[in-house]
Amino acid sequence: MYEVLEGTTEPRQDFPSFRVGSEPIEVVPLTASIGAELRRVSLARASRDAVLFAELRELLLRYKVLFFRDQDMTRAEHVALAERFGALEDHPVAGSDPQHPGLVRIYKDLDSPPEHYENAFHCDATWRAAPPMGSVLRCVESPSVGGDTIWVNMAEAYRRLPEHVQDRIGGLRARHSIEASFGAAMPPEQRHALHERFPDAEHPVVRTHPETGEQILFVNAFTTHFTNYHTPENVRFGYDYSPGGSELLNYLIRQAFVPEFQVRWRWTENSVAIWDNRSTQHYAVQDYWPGVRKMERAGIVGTETF
Template sequence: MTDILSPSGHAPGRARARQGARCTSIEVERLTCAIGAELRGVNIADAVRDDDLFAEIKSLLLEHRVLFLRDQDLSRAEHVAFASRFGALEDHPVAGSDPDHPGLVRIYKELDSAPEHYENALHTDGTWRVNPSMGAVLHCVESPPVGGDTIWVDMVAAYDRLPAHVKAQIAGLRARHSIEASFGAVMPEEKRIALHEQYPDAEHPVVRTHPETGEKILFVNAFTTHFTNFHTPANVRFGQDYAPGASHLLSYLISQAAVPEYQVRWRWTPGSVAIWDNRSTQHYAVQDYWPGVRKMERAGIVGDKPF
């Protein structure tokens, strides 16, 4: 028996309206105890013009952190228009955008392309920016017969379940996030340095606050290189505490995203869509399908400065 829940947790039935939103016929099926829900009975293209429907989808997104839909007949123009309802769209300095639809990144892995290993790391999009992405809408154009799943992680749960002494230790810590040390690592030195000059390392709190829900979020990932304010008398007795002590702590925090209890895994089919809150999640594109073909299109949404 499937677990069909309304946004307020009622089962079975249709989604109940949030305050200020109409009652819709959206079916909401939770996929794990922590994160993720599949929506049925809705076409997100309709939310481009329907304010109440968009408000309901956004409310569900804040609750479940990532939403999944299948069989969406979505044009690129509708894709961009829907994502733009959350905010302005952003370009990617390495992946680029569709020339006819700014902000839409085509992530195509085709037969003649060698495996690339930049997506298959647990990460939060764009934390190397001063204002990391608010979220994204990802549309599957073509999927391999098997494989190519994507995993999302609830970083609110990852923070909530940290030991109390770790929460106390990281409460005021800040960390650097780098595009140079990630996307730039495979570039020739001149291009890597130019990328760093265009996007200097960003500094963010290790624990950020969600601007809409007030939740605390563990905010370190594969783009995070080091703490910037760890070397204090409270933390460092000897050099051994600073290095590798700080590195051990950062590695421990980053590893929390690998806990299965915080994860949901989605199997793609053509026409399926994922909408995620980038502020409270990480994700990992499983690259187990080469030489299979996987074609995805993503609209990333400009976010705010973490606090």
């Protein structure tokens, strides 16, 4: 059972509720578009309790990203919670905890100078043929100031596009690359080897959420170009394709920058975010160097896009 605060007192009818113990979870929406903080809930317990986990999953579909404070859980419980969603995946560039494969360490400290920080609106690992379903991210150490993360509702971003733009992009597909992102700072031979392991993936520009049926704008910082734009319907002259196609792609990528689609979270030690990677993008704000920010993320294997 949960109760929604700071707004309607009733959960939406299409999201069933469950009673967990004697008290309902407090659900505090953080914006009208995306995100809710959940209180009076233990994620350590949710890693073992199927009923509690089922409620969290339903709330995730509704709010797209869930936030929690003061979660005292072990790495094993972190992994167990994420594995309730599905199998975990490693990352070819970021390192994992040696005892818990799939628990990726995202540690930024004095050995990570500002110019090596990555900060862009992105949907995790869309350079995979099957991008992750979602992630469970825990803050191990937070800087004294800065280091927030922003999430964006990309279903709302698509819904608010002008109708003629929706019509124009409905059948488009685009290429996503790890070589052009993580690989860009590598020596050529290392970058080419990374591309061999992970060839560029192709996804629809507008994907359908496999559980909610929502239409989602699915281009981000990993997207390099459209793959089926150069047709007689779209291109009269070379200008229409380049830079015309690139300008359209950049316009779509910039929709994630709109504040009305966003929620911003201030990290504290043992705070946790769980997000649906299929319908959101996020941006790790790199405004805290030389402060230290240590995060651990369990990414959940997803399915191919359609």
